[in-house]
Amino acid sequence: MARTTKRQEEAPGLTPQRQAVLSEIRAREDHPTAGEVFAGALKRLPSISFATVYNSLRYLKQAGLIREISFGDGASRYDRETDRHDHAICTCCGKLVDFDLPQTGDLLRMAARKSRFKPESVHLTLRGVCPDCREETS
Amino acid sequence: MARTTKRQEEAPGLTPQRQAVLSEIRAREDHPTAGEVFAGALKRLPSISFATVYNSLRYLKQAGLIREISFGDGASRYDRETDRHDHAICTCCGKLVDFDLPQTGDLLRMAARKSRFKPESVHLTLRGVCPDCREETS
DNA sequence: TTCACTGCAAAACGTTTGCAAACAG
DNA sequence: CTGTTTGCAAACGTTTTGCAGTGAA
Numbered sequence: 581m582a583r584t585t586k587r588q589e590e591a592p593g594l595t596p597q598r599q600a601v602l603s604e605i606r607a608r609e610d611h612p613t614a615g616e617v618f619a620g621a622l623k624r625l626p627s628i629s630f631a632t633v634y635n636s637l638r639y640l641k642q643a644g645l646i647r648e649i650s651f652g653d654g655a656s657r658y659d660r661e662t663d664r665h666d667h668a669i670c671t672c673c674g675k676l677v678d679f680d681l682p683q684t685g686d687l688l689r690m691a692a693r694k695s696r697f698k699p700e701s702v703h704l705t706l707r708g709v710c711p712d713c714r715e716e717t718s
Numbered sequence: 719m720a721r722t723t724k725r726q727e728e729a730p731g732l733t734p735q736r737q738a739v740l741s742e743i744r745a746r747e748d749h750p751t752a753g754e755v756f757a758g759a760l761k762r763l764p765s766i767s768f769a770t771v772y773n774s775l776r777y778l779k780q781a782g783l784i785r786e787i788s789f790g791d792g793a794s795r796y797d798r799e800t801d802r803h804d805h806a807i808c809t810c811c812g813k814l815v816d817f818d819l820p821q822t823g824d825l826l827r828m829a830a831r832k833s834r835f836k837p838e839s840v841h842l843t844l845r846g847v848c849p850d851c852r853e854e855t856s
Numbered sequence: 857t858t859c860a861c862t863g864c865a866a867a868a869c870g871t872t873t874g875c876a877a878a879c880a881g
Numbered sequence: 882c883t884g885t886t887t888g889c890a891a892a893c894g895t896t897t898t899g900c901a902g903t904g905a906a
Contacts, residue, residue, distance in 0.1 A: 595886065597878095614870075629888045634871065650790035654896090655870060668833035679832040681825075687842065694817040695806035697846035704825065704842050708835035734859065752895075769862045772896060792871090849896060 593639065600625040601636040603648055610659040651676070652704065666704040672713035679680050680707075731777070738763040739774040743784055749795040749814050789814070789843065804842040810851035817844075 584670060589623045594602075604620035605612065612620070640646045642646040647659040649669035657676065681687075684702055709714055732740075742758035743750065750758070756771040775796060778784045785797040789807055797813065803818045819825075822840055830837035 593885080597782070597887070600749060624806060627888085630808075630890075631872080632887060635886080638872095643794075648790065650788060652786065652788035656790060666829065666832075668829065668835045670835065671838060677826065677833060677835075679829065681828060681832060687825075688844070690819060691804065691806065691844040693844060693856055694819060695846075696814060696849050697806045697808065697815075697844060697853050699843045699844060699846040700809060702842060703845075704840060706826070706833055706835055706837060707839045707841070708830065708833075710838040711834050714819040714836050731860080735862070765863085769864075769897080770862055773861080776897095 584690060593641040594645075595627060595636075597621075597632050598639055598677070599675050600628060601633055602640055602645055605640075605658050606660045608660070609650065611659050613655040613657055615655065619660060649676075664703075666706070668706040668708060670710035670713055671707050672709050675710050675712070677710070726794070729752065731781075735759075735763060735770050736774040736777055737768050738766060739771055740778055740783055743778075743796050744798045746798070749787065749797050751793040755796060760848055762767050787814075802839060802841075804844070806844040806846060806848070808851055810847050810850035811850050813850070 592659075600621045603619060603624060604617055608620070614634060614637060618628075619628055619639065621628050621633055625680070632668055637646070641648050644662060648656050648661050649659055649667065650656045650698045651667070653674065659678070663680075664684065665678050668677050668679060669675070670677075680684075681704055684704075687704070688699045691702055726856050738759045739755060741762060742755055746758070752772060752775060756766075756768055756776065759766050760770055775784070775786070779786050779796075782800060785800050786794050786803065787797055788794040789805070789810065799818070801815055802822065803816050806817060807813070809814075819842055822842075825842070826837045826840045829835075829840055
């Protein structure tokens with residue numbers, strides 16, 4: 581296992597493997613699947629295994645360092661942005677981009693009233709055509 | 719138009735198997751997984767197979783008769799309600815309920831402006847605690 | 857006949873788990 | 882030492898697919 585001579589852990593349990601997974605996700609602007617994270621993490625830590633990537637993703641997720649999103653296309657995706665935000669999905673090319681809608685407090689309250697749930701969070705998903713695809717088909 | 723002797727098909731391609739799947743979904747108030755739909759369809763048509771249920775679900779979905787939803791807990795769920803609506807998920811028991819938020823036209827426009835997508839639809843997901851769970855822990 | 861659909865089993869995915877070995881404290 | 886994490890492979894649950902057989906037009 582890697583030498584931990586220095587103080588390379590910013591949080592308890594943040595092992596080199598988990599670090600590699602986290603770095604990979606933070607280095608990307610997109611929302612990679614677990615497989616893509618694995619491919620990237622391999623370059624950072626050639627000895628890392630697939631199972632460890634999955635374990636790390638689970639750890640990082642529950643530690644609040646990354647976020648998991650799944651929009652029903654098979655594999656889950658991972659998001660470096662952990663603050664509340666919304667997603668837009670291109671129905672043409674599948675691209676997934678972040679955006680943030682203001683006034684979500686109002687939304688939360690309205691949704692809670694309609695559903696009678698005690699609200700915790702709201703998430704909005706927009707389906708549409710991204711600028712790139714719109715340009716192509718214009 | 720001539721009276722058809724056996725008018726058992728309301729749409730072209732709506733075979734008994736697909737009918738059974740559709741009936742099962744329409745008979746339920748919840749949002750069953752494919753496995754649950756299969757279990758229910760079996761009672762209606764004991765000879766139906768798992769693969770046919772999946773094929774039927776795909777067919778019905780693209781025919782616009784049902785809707786598929788997936789909120790990242792493993793299996794997809796199927797919704798008899800095809801009109802635009804939103805979902806609330808209980809973080810305690812996993813229950814999934816429908817509700818409809820008004821003024822989604824405004825939301826759509828705002829989300830489109832923020833994301834620069836050509837909008838098609840918006841969907842809102844609320845996470846929180848359902849009335850039943852709230853009562854239990856009160 | 858032609859064509860679409862079924863049913864079965866097997867494959868294909870994405871993900872998790874059992875376990876022994878390696879490590880950290 | 883004890884508890885945690887790794888890596889591997891095998892298992893798992895969900896979904897799709899290949900293909901022969903069936904049934905309707």
